[in-house]
Amino acid sequence: DAMVIQNPRYQVTQFGKPVTLSCSQTLNHNVMYWYQQKSSQAPKLLFHYYDKDFNNEADTPDNFQSRRPNTSFCFLDIRSPGLGDAAMYLCATSRGLARGSREQFFGPGTRLTVL
Amino acid sequence: ELKVEQNPLFLSMQEGKNYTIYCNYSTTSDRLYWYRQDPGKSLESLFVLLSNGAVKQEGRLMASLDTKARLSTLHITAAVHDLSATYFCAVDMRRGGSEKLVFGKGTKLTVNP
Numbered sequence: 461d462a463m464v465i466q467n468p469r470y471q472v473t474q475f476g477k478p479v480t481l482s483c484s485q486t487l488n489h490n491v492m493y494w495y496q497q498k499s500s501q502a503p504k505l506l507f508h509y510y511d512k513d514f515n516n517e518a519d520t521p522d523n524f525q526s527r528r529p530n531t532s533f534c535f536l537d538i539r540s541p542g543l544g545d546a547a548m549y550l551c552a553t554s555r556g557l558a559r560g561s562r563e564q565f566f567g568p569g570t571r572l573t574v575l
Numbered sequence: 576e577l578k579v580e581q582n583p584l585f586l587s588m589q590e591g592k593n594y595t596i597y598c599n600y601s602t603t604s605d606r607l608y609w610y611r612q613d614p615g616k617s618l619e620s621l622f623v624l625l626s627n628g629a630v631k632q633e634g635r636l637m638a639s640l641d642t643k644a645r646l647s648t649l650h651i652t653a654a655v656h657d658l659s660a661t662y663f664c665a666v667d668m669r670r671g672g673s674e675k676l677v678f679g680k681g682t683k684l685t686v687n688p
Contacts, residue, residue, distance in 0.1 A: 502663060502678035503618070550617060554674065562606065562667065562674045569617045 463487070464567035466551050472573045473541050481536040481570045483551030490556040492534040493564065494526060497548045509534060510556055538572075546574045577602045577668045581679030588654045588686050596682045598647040598664035606667035607647045608676065609638050611660045618663065622649075654686045 465484045473479040483492065491510050495503040507516045509528045523545070525537040538545055548571050552564040578601040588594055598607070606625055610618040622631045624640035624647060631638050635658065637650045647664055661683045665676040 500683075502680050503676075504678075505675055508675075548615075548617075563608075563620070563623055564674075564676060566618045566620075571615070 464551060464553055464565055466549075466567040466570050468570060469568060470571050470573075472575060473538075474575050475543065476540045479538050479541055479572065481538075481549050481551075481572070483534045483536070483567055484532050485553045485565075485567075486532070487553055487565065488531060489553035489565070490531075491554045492528060493552040493554075494534070494536050495550040495552065497550060497569075499547075503550055506536070541572070541574045543574050546572055548572075577604070577666060577677045579664060579666050579677050579679040581664055581682050584680055584682060586682055586684045588651070588684065590655055590686055590688055591653050593653065594651050596649040596651075596662060596664075596684075598649070598666075598679055600645050600647075600666045600677075602668075603642070603645075604666045604668065605642065606674075607640050608665045608667070609647070609649055610663045610665065612663065612681070613660050621662075651684070654684075656686050656688060659684055659686045 467482045493508040494506045496506055497503040505517055506520045506524055507526050523539050528534045548569045550569045551567040554562055554564045580599045582597050608623055609621040611621050612618050622638040627642040629640045635652045640647045661681045663678050663681045665678045668675045668677055
C-alpha cells in the first residue's frame with residue numbers, strides 16, 4: 461500500500477545533541493510537510509518542500525533544518541534540541557495544486573523526548 | 576493572517592446524546608478538513624469539505640460547511656465511547672503551488688458511559 465512512513469517512531473535525545481528524523485513516501489507526491497505538535501496543542505507547520513523548493517515558515521526557529529535529497533525522502537534536523545522541542549513531529553505529503561488534489565496525507569509521527 | 580477558532584475546546588458527553596462542534600475561520604477559503612486524533616497517534620482524515628453547503632456523513636458524524644459564514648460544524652449523533660478523541664478542523668490557505676493548513680486548537684471529546 462502507498463503510504464507515508466516515519467522513522468523512528470520514538471526518539472530520545474539529550475539536550476543539545478543533534479537529532480535527525482526521517483520521512484519517506486511511496487505516493488510519489490510533490491509536496492512534503494513537517495509539522496510540530498506539542499502536547500495538547502494543534503499541529504504547527506514548520507516548513508515544506510514543493511519538489512526541491514524549500515518553503516520555511518516565518519516563525520520556525522533556525523534550530524530546525526530540513527533536507528529533501530529525492531522525491532521519496534525528507535529529513536528534519538534539529539541542530540541543538542532544547543527541552544521545549546519535545547513534541548510529536550508529523551510528516552505529511554500532497555500532490556500539490558498543479559496536479560489536482562491538495563489533500564495532505566499524514567505519517568504516523570515521531571515522538572521526540574529531550575532529556 | 577488566517578485564524579481558526581474551534582469551540583468548545585473540551586466536551587464531555589453522555590453516551591446516546593447529540594452535540595455539535597463549531598469551527599470558525601477568519602478569511603476566505605474553499606476547503607476545510609476535519610481530523611480525528613487519538614492519544615499518542617497521528618491525524619486521521621475524517622472529512623474534506625470543498626464547497627459552500629457541502630455536507631458529509633460517516634456513521635455518527637456529520638460535517639457541514641458554510642463558506643459565507645466561514646463556519647463549519649461537526650455534529651455527533653447518539654455518541655458512543657469509541658468516539659472519544661480530539662477533533663481538529665483545518666482550513667486550507669493556498670501558498671503558491673501548495674497549500675498550508677491552519678488548524679484549530681482542537682476539541683477534546685470524552686464520551687462517558
